[in-house]
Amino acid sequence: MKKLRARFKLWLSTKDVEGVFGDGKWRLLKSIDAEGSLKAASESLRISYRKAWGDLKKAEDALSIALVEKQRGGNMGGRTTVTSQGKKWVKAYTRFRGDVEKAVEKAYEKHIKELVK
Amino acid sequence: MKKLRARFKLWLSTKDVEGVFGDGKWRLLKSIDAEGSLKAASESLRISYRKAWGDLKKAEDALSIALVEKQRGGNMGGRTTVTSQGKKWVKAYTRFRGDVEKAVEKAYEKHIKELVK
DNA sequence: TGTGGTTATGCAAAGCTCGACATATCGAAA
DNA sequence: TTTCGATATGTCGAGCTTTGCATAACCACA
Numbered sequence: 001m002k003k004l005r006a007r008f009k010l011w012l013s014t015k016d017v018e019g020v021f022g023d024g025k026w027r028l029l030k031s032i033d034a035e036g037s038l039k040a041a042s043e044s045l046r047i048s049y050r051k052a053w054g055d056l057k058k059a060e061d062a063l064s065i066a067l068v069e070k071q072r073g074g075n076m077g078g079r080t081t082v083t084s085q086g087k088k089w090v091k092a093y094t095r096f097r098g099d100v101e102k103a104v105e106k107a108y109e110k111h112i113k114e115l116v117k
Numbered sequence: 118m119k120k121l122r123a124r125f126k127l128w129l130s131t132k133d134v135e136g137v138f139g140d141g142k143w144r145l146l147k148s149i150d151a152e153g154s155l156k157a158a159s160e161s162l163r164i165s166y167r168k169a170w171g172d173l174k175k176a177e178d179a180l181s182i183a184l185v186e187k188q189r190g191g192n193m194g195g196r197t198t199v200t201s202q203g204k205k206w207v208k209a210y211t212r213f214r215g216d217v218e219k220a221v222e223k224a225y226e227k228h229i230k231e232l233v234k
Numbered sequence: 235t236g237t238g239g240t241t242a243t244g245c246a247a248a249g250c251t252c253g254a255c256a257t258a259t260c261g262a263a264a
Numbered sequence: 265t266t267t268c269g270a271t272a273t274g275t276c277g278a279g280c281t282t283t284g285c286a287t288a289a290c291c292a293c294a
Contacts, residue, residue, distance in 0.1 A: 001181065002131040004138075008217070009126040012229065014119040021121075039270060048253045053272070064118065070271065073261025077269025088232060096123075096228035103220030104127070111213035112129065115205060156240060165283050170242070187241065190291025194239025 001116050006108040010100055020062035025055050026093045029082055032068060033090070038080040065089075118233050123225040127217055137179035142172050143210045146199055149185060150207070155197040182206070 011022025031041035042052035060067055067086035072078040082090070128139025148158035159169035177184055184203035189195040199207065 002133075002137075002179070004129045004131060006213075007128050007130055007135075010221070011124055012121045013124055014121060016119075018124075037270065049271090050254080050273085051252060054252095057272095062119070071261090072259070072271045074270085075262045075264085075268075078260075078271050080271080092228045092232045096224050099224035099228065100125070100217070100221055103224070104217055107213050107216035107220070111209045111216065115209045154240065166241090167243085167284080168282060171282095174242095188291090189241045189289070191240085192238080192292045192294085194292095195241050195290075197241080 004112065004116055006104050006112065008100070008104050010097055014062055017058070017062040019058075021059050021089070021093065023097070025059050026090065026097070028052055028055055029067060029086055029090050032080055033082040033087070036079055036081065038068075038070070041080075121229065121233050123221050123229065125217065125221050127214055131179060134175070134179040136175075138176055138206070138210065140214070142176050143207065143214065145169055145172060146184060146203055146207050149197055150199040150204070153196050153198065154193075155185075155187070158197075 009023060011019045014020055027045060028041060028047075031044050032038060035041045035044055038052055038056070039049055042049045045052070056068065059065075065085055066083050067089060068080050068082050070078070070080045126140060128136045131137055144162060145158060145164075148161050149155060152158045152161055155169055155173070156166055159166045162169070173185065176182075182202055183200050184206060185197050185199050187195070187197045
């Protein structure tokens with residue numbers, strides 16, 4: 001039997017909107033925080049600026065929360081920074097996701113590993 | 118703040134093949150077991166027969182396991198039943214997924230709920 | 235031995251997501 | 265006041281997934 005690994009995807013939804021926050025948007029926020037701009041963040045993650053921008057908008061719209069502060073113009077062209085609210089979300093989601101990841105690994109060991117050996 | 122719910126997707130992969138078994142194929146096997154045929158199962162799950170058939174083939178090929186026994190012809194046209202191996206997989210995956218689901222819920226309560234209130 | 239309902243499978247059409255472009259706007263600094 | 269690089273946003277096409285036919289093969293039973 002081939003070796004298997006457990007994989008998962010995690011996200012949050014409202015009644016109306018599926019995927020208002022999840023792994024992708026979490027990575028995006030982290031990258032924005034590290035890079036200082038949406039453009040640099042999208043390039044770092046190798047996703048299109050168009051998608052990064054849309055994802056961010058979707059999250060902020062659905063959650064009604066200002067996750068980032070965006071500035072246009074200026075000598076640097078502009079910049080995007082993560083708000084304190086946004087940072088709270090990053091931290092909370094990081095712990096959330098970490099717990100789930102551990103649980104997936106544990107559950108795999110407990111229920112699947114024996115089956116596959 | 119809108120009410121949120123945590124959602125997840127879970128699956129197993131080999132080094133070569135992504136998604137050799139997961140929520141969809143698990144549901145399919147359960148449905149086959151309940152319905153007695155691949156056709157009825159696919160209709161019950163409201164996915165195309167074409168996809169159900171392909172999914173099953175993909176899982177069996179990648180795992181090198183006979184999850185079901187298929188019979189063509191006969192007065193009923195044919196039927197598909199889940200093998201004992203397949204049932205083992207269903208049971209194990211059910212427990213696996215159940216544990217993960219509980220963990221997701223727990224982690225949500227612990228890390229996200231406060232944030233959203 | 236003909237029938238019916240199922241499995242088996244290829245292929246084209248339909249959907250959906252994401253990326254690539256094309257512009258427009260903005261504003262601090264030169 | 266010109267410039268430069270980032271944000272803002274619509275649109276069309278590429279790539280991948282799923283559906284929808286269209287057939288063929290199969291076989292217990294009437």
